[in-house]
Amino acid sequence: MTEExxxxxxxxxxxxxxxxxxxxxxxxxxxxxxxxxxxxxxxxTCFIKGILRGLRINEIANSPSFIVVRQFEDKMKINHxxxxxxxxxxxxxxxxxxxxxxxxxxxxxxxxxxxxxxxCSPSFNVFIKKLDNNNREIIIIKxxx
Numbered sequence: 001m002t003e004e005x006x007x008x009x010x011x012x013x014x015x016x017x018x019x020x021x022x023x024x025x026x027x028x029x030x031x032x033x034x035x036x037x038x039x040x041x042x043x044x045t046c047f048i049k050g051i052l053r054g055l056r057i058n059e060i061a062n063s064p065s066f067i068v069v070r071q072f073e074d075k076m077k078i079n080h081x082x083x084x085x086x087x088x089x090x091x092x093x094x095x096x097x098x099x100x101x102x103x104x105x106x107x108x109x110x111x112x113x114x115x116x117x118x119x120c121s122p123s124f125n126v127f128i129k130k131l132d133n134n135n136r137e138i139i140i141i142k143x144x145x
Contacts (some may be wrong), residue, residue: 021050035113038128076105083115
């Protein structure tokens with residue numbers, strides 16, 4: 001598997017982060033698994049809001065931390081997973097996370113991918129680094145066979 005840097009971007013606001021998510025949405029296809037990495041408050045959920053807007057999903061994306069998985073379905077089925085509170089492989093299996101990440105009928109977005117202790121083949125890795133209160137570095141890496 002090879003990797004290609006699709007974007008290396010500096011965002012200075014939530015609006016810019018959402019706009020990059022909207023632009024990135026044009027690269028997404030059904031069956032894609034997108035893993036998002038970044039510390040608390042880095043902007044992962046903000047980026048996902050942009051992706052959903054770009055995919056013309058009309059629901060508002062909030063971090064599903066307390067419910068773990070949210071699903072959206074409009075023009076495309078979306079699985080939005082937040083692994084912040086899941087810290088073991090068994091917990092992931094108990095929540096059926098393995099089934100979501102293998103869902104070829106949906107785009108699956110995973111926040112806190114650091115906690116994804118299951119074998120998978122992501123389509124994209126998104127790294128969001130909080131540089132200071134306003135600025136973020138966002139690197140999107142596309143994985144190809």
